[in-house]
Amino acid sequence: MTLLPATVALRQQFSLAEQNSWPKLLAAIGMISDNGGQVAAARSLGLPVSIAGRDTLLQAVCRQGTTGYTVAANTLLCVRYIENGTNPATVNNGTATFNIAPSGVTVGRETCLWLDAGDVLTLGSATSSWIGHEQSHLIQADATRVCTTATATAPYVVPNNTIVYITTMFYNTNVESPILVDGAIGPIIGSLAAASTMSILGMPQPFIEGQVIAPSAAANTLVVSGLSFSRTVI
């Protein structure tokens, strides 16, 4: 395995092995350079070009009803939209089962909830549904999904030597209240039932080791999800 340097000087000479690594890099993102390098950006259109065709597990997926969906081996599931029903929706992350939506949610909400192989997503009613995509673990070997809960007494703390890109946070009960980040009051977060647009962060937000996320209200439970990476390879 030949690794390229993190920085490149103008007109730096590369070894043949290094040169051969460039095409692999470009192929990995499905990029064809036919415009002096500009296509890299053009092709992206601001979209996640990572979803390369060489990922054989890449596919869109949706389901309706109360049958639990278990994420397949070697697969990451990104749930983009949930429309829940009369009973709470739940996630089992291999450690615990927790609600992700209160009952009575009749309108859907966008989210970006990451689940890993073996995780189970279960919706609350026959008319409930979700949509998202699956992909393989074609990411850094140490990358893991974060899908957990945080309370006032048990906040989520980013582990040492880790950066976590939080893609969604929401309460699992029908409340709206601010979150606390490192003890400071942040934006109001809602549930998947609430109209609050801050239920979803939209763009991933980076949190580094030691940062603390907690709900501001003692009785509330915050669902936190994203992808976690070791800082050593960033």
Place this chain on the structure above:
Amino acid sequence: MAHEVFLTTSFTSGQEIDLDQQEALVRALAALGVYDDNNGEAILGRGVWTPLAWLSMEPTLKFGSLSATATVIVPTSMFFVVTHLGVTGASAAAAATITPSGGAAITIYPSATAAGISNMRPVLILGEGDALHVSSNMAAAGYFCEASAGTGTRILRTVNNAGGASTYTVGGGNIFLLTTVLSVTTAATARIVIDGNTGPLIAHMVSTAAVGALFPGPVIPFKAGQTIAGSAAAPDLLINGLEMVA
């Protein structure tokens, strides 16, 4: 750019890349904010959630907007990525239509009083010859960019449950990046159906449940052969996105 270098679309193992080509590669990767720490694998992970910035050197990239009974027709070899649709009055009736190149007009924002839902954030990709029309009290904005080789083809069409041509199938060897899906009927909704599995209700832009009509930000990728349909004969569902060689 004073000195452009074009790279080949494929490489042979052991092929030597000349200095100019190396620099083109460096520029391409720098544009992505990428360096290699995992023999190429790392890029996939990073890009999962990171919308990539446009190169500042992209000569055709520019903001575009229109309002108040106006139409824009996307120029040759360009995309117009509509990222905002909104009414310009608090309780004004407004409408918007798109007309795929060579096709019939599709109403994407039914004429309605849009109290409380005045601003939508689609990622609606229009290609060469496509038209966007906004009525009075309506505005749209986004950006123009080059639809260069390899970027892909915009998909802009409707589906329903009639089967046949009313179902969209992702082309062989391709991936399709779905950016927007919405009902094109004012008062009705239908569910999206992927590979025969029923998914969420898809609303129209004026619906209070309109968040189900759009997927801005990270897109939903489809692999070759996957099918997209609607759950009913009406309304049609508009699907939009980019399809490209995998």
